Amino acid sequence: MxxxxxxxxxxxxxxxxxxxxxxxxxxxxxxxxxxxxxxxxxxxxxxxxxxxxxxxxxxxxxxxxxxxxxxxxxxxxxxxxxxxxxxxxxxxxxxxxxxxxxxxxxxxxxxxxxxxxxxxxxxxxxxxxxxxxxxxxxxxxxxxxxxxxxxxxxxxxxxxxxxxxxxxxxxxNVRLRNIVYEFLNCSFNGIIKKTYFESKLTELILIALNTPQSQPSNLKKEDKESLIMIEDYIKSHLNEELNIEKLSQQAGFNTSKFKTLFKELYGKPVFKYITHLRIEKAIELISKNDYSISEASYEVGYKNPQHFTVAFKKKLGYLPSQLIKD
CATH class of the missing domain: 2.60.120.10 (Jelly Rolls)
Incomplete structure (x- = not known):
């Protein structure tokens, strides 16, 4: 071939x-x-x-x-x-x-x-x-x-x-995004990495082709476009303080409607999703760009590296220091 x-x-x-x-x-x-x-x-x-x-x-x-x-x-x-x-x-x-x-x-x-x-x-x-x-x-x-x-x-x-x-x-959806990012940010080496890749690709294919999609049928096109615009904004401003009031205003919604529609589209509350994006970005900075834990934590919006370490461990079950190559 x-x-x-x-x-x-x-x-x-x-x-x-x-x-x-x-x-x-x-x-x-x-x-x-x-x-x-x-x-x-x-x-x-x-x-x-x-x-x-x-x-x-x-x-x-x-x-x-x-x-x-x-x-x-x-x-x-x-x-x-x-x-x-x-x-x-x-x-x-x-x-x-x-x-x-x-x-x-x-x-x-x-x-x-x-x-x-x-x-x-x-x-x-x-x-x-x-x-x-x-x-x-x-x-x-x-x-x-x-x-x-x-x-x-x-x-x-x-x-x-x-x-x-x-x-x-x-x-x-968020579930598929998580699997993709886990695949792209694998920190294993050797045979373990090969086995991990094989399992993640199998998981990704099976879920992508089998899981009924949860895309909301009652979400207006213009509302969805506003939320996607806000997601892009969040991704490019992870190192800044992000709050519901400011994001809601930019999206053109009141805070209650913004929180409801955001969770409906992305499957997570706003701040859980922001934490998810921050940790994804930090993984990339540490494992691929040789950032220190402190540098990565500040880059993704954590003023205290210890708070970042706690959030990382809570989400992934291991410490960010394990991403640092010897």
Whole structure:
């Protein structure tokens, strides 16, 4: 199995990745790419474990123009995508009649035949988790019923067309976000890390494809857009004091309505969700950017590092010092 990636943002030649059938491997391999063109900041990280190939895109472009990723693959695959930032479309090369889109805070499972296809990104910020696997792996985890009783999928497979399992994409709820961040911020090494990755990916796939979504049916579009705007604001101001009154005012709600709708959309009260985001950010700063415990705690809004340590231990069951590499 072979993939060829060529990005309008990557400063290099076409990237070629070769795999055994069904992405089989006995090892865990990880790579990180930082060689972007001028004006692009961030990284693309790859993880390959047995039967699964993962790409995490996390970068920002200085221009607002659309960017493309051209992919050529010689075997059909399934692609499970989780979009945190960066709306995009996927289509077969030069096929303008069958274009699928996926927006921020959504996920979907795509069947992608052996083909030349394009990802077109419409936002400057891209934060997308891409999980590739084959039909045999999906049936191993989900059984044959999931695919064999879907006539639309069977027809797309026969006609070698891209197909999305969920028509408009599914809501990326808090439970799935937690699993993704646990996967991305794993602090284990060696065989333990490999086993952890395998278990987390299995958990992520099973829950994403089985759990009925709790996306509120009575939430107005404009209310949801206001809450998503507030979530983006919170993420970019974690080092500041955040209070209900200020956030409610920015969202255009009274405090009671804001708290009710926020919990309805995100599954947690506002301050529990803020704590969740702060700890996620701190994990990244400590484990990937070599921040000290004190530096990370101040960066995510804790004036007292001890308070941060207590909150961290309460949520995750271990101390943040365990993230520091020897």
């Amino acid at each position: 072979e993939f060829r990636f060529k990005s309008s943002e990557y400063d290099g030649e076409e990237l070629i990745k070769s795999f055994k059938n069904d992405f089989e491997t006995t090892d865990l391999s990880e790579e990180e790419y930082l060689d972007f063109k001028k004006g692009v900041i961030g990284s693309v990280k790859e993880t390959h474990i047995n039967k699964v190939f993962v790409i995490f895109q996390n970068y920002v472009t200085s221009t607002i123009n659309n960017h493309t990723l051209h992919v050529v693959q010689n075997e059909p695959v399934f692609l499970l995508q989780f979009v945190f930032q960066g709306d995009f479309t996927i289509s077969l090369d030069k096929d303008t009649d069958n274009v699928y889109s996926l927006k921020k805070h959504k996920y979907n499972l795509f069947y992608v035949p052996a083909s030349n296809h394009l990802f077109t990104y419409r936002d400057q910020k891209k934060e997308i988790l891409n999980i590739y696997f084959t039909e045999s792996y999906l049936k191993e985890k989900m059984g044959s019923y999931f695919l064999d009783n879907n006539p639309d999928f069977l027809n797309a497979k026969k006609e070698k067309k891209i197909f999305s399992i969920f028509h408009q994409g599914m809501h990326l």
